[in-house]
Amino acid sequence: MTAFDRVKKLCEEKRISVVELEEKLNFSRNSLYSWKKNKPSSDKLEKVADFFNVTTDYLLGRTDKKRYYDLTEKDEKDIQKELEKMINNLSSNTGYAAFDGSSIDELDEEDRELLIASLENTLRLSKRLAKQKFTPQKFRD
Known part of the structure; x- marks a missing residue:
């Protein structure tokens, strides 16, 4: 699962579109869609993680644990x-x-x-x- 796939899933949970997220975070149009093939920059990754209150490791697919305080x-x-x-x-x-x-x-x-x-x-x-x-x-x- 790519970083984009995780962002898209989080958007669905929050009932917003990826385009709406880009607008809220002042990202250029389709910048999140580029995450399908390219690695995200650290500053954009952090902004998305902060918006959804998840870890950057979760967005990068390093863990399935969304938040540090989720139960193991x-x-x-x-x-x-x-x-x-x-x-x-x-x-x-x-x-x-x-x-x-x-x-x-x-x-x-x-x-x-x-x-x-x-x-x-x-x-x-x-x-x-x-x-x-x-x-x-x-x-x-």
């Missing part, structure tokens, strides 16, 4: 382990009580699924925010 496979595994631990604590008599003092096992299926989904989303969000806040500048792209 290891992060996902850690989230699942932590979620499992939380569910076990909610299920045990000595653990936390859900809602009105009942354990998670006593909830109806819909409430149980909603609680687990909420916990998982909270863990994901907190992990992403921590990466944003605490990743040293030298490791950010």
Whole structure:
């Protein structure tokens, strides 16, 4: 996948055309289309990366990770382990009580699924925010 292909995909996600992007960034017409065959200049690459809040490595195809704070496979595994631990604590008599003092096992299926989904989303969000806040500048792209 070329840098242009990635830019085009990002434009589609943001619901703008490549021409609109060129206008917003004050690039000459069809300058982004030239990325199909030529390597982009570093200044234009940085402007596009900043516009979409992605890394230049992502645009160049060096990584599929769009942002430095995106979750990795290891992060996902850690989230699942932590979620499992939380569910076990909610299920045990000595653990936390859900809602009105009942354990998670006593909830109806819909409430149980909603609680687990909420916990998982909270863990994901907190992990992403921590990466944003605490990743040293030298490791950010």
